[in-house]
Amino acid sequence: MKYKVTESENISTVFLDGEIDMDVADNVREVVFPLIDSGKEVHLNLKGVQYMDSSGISVIVESNQRAKEKNTKVELKEVSQPVEKVLAMARKFL
């Protein structure tokens, strides 16, 4: 999994690339959580994510919960088709 972070005013955009599974979920948390904790709005750009499992969904849910606690928000941008399919399945549960 690779990533890139861009900054624009009070928005940090994290471009994630590759496959997000249990093995790399903590790496994503290490990138995203400090941005949320700084109070910035965080956009997760998932255009380059070809695969995501339940661990990736958990990172998104945890990020949203964390953002609410910090009075900011997390938004998903340019969700790839494979990720959208998994999100659709997760929405039935969440």
Added chain:
Amino acid sequence: MNTEATNLSEKKDFLVRSSSLKDVRSFSREVFEKFKIDENLREELVLAIAEAAQNIVKHAYKDYPDTQDRMAVRISCTDKELEIAFFDKGKPVEESKVKHRAIDDVKPGGLGTFFIQEIMDSIKFKEGDKPWINNLVLTKKL
């Protein structure tokens, strides 16, 4: 599915750890290509397989993160059904405890069992024949 793909079976073993999950996915994709499984089904089947393998790493070997044990994945198919079997030597699975998490409990991998249930037609836990301890069998009608 191509009608030429009848009674096929492929099996491979993997070290029980999270870094093996990408190898499990690669193996599954290769087998589905070889078996000519419907492309629209492949990625969700890969997800179900990866979630089941993840459960072995997370639960059957919860207290043994540095184990050198291996788990095996066998993918078999006939014209009508795909069967995916998992074999491991970890802590015996208590089937009554295998359920997806509550909505507000979203720890990593917590949705995995739900995904498997959504994707597959049946889930059966069996005692593994020696040397295996656990044998999980997932099936999907084709």
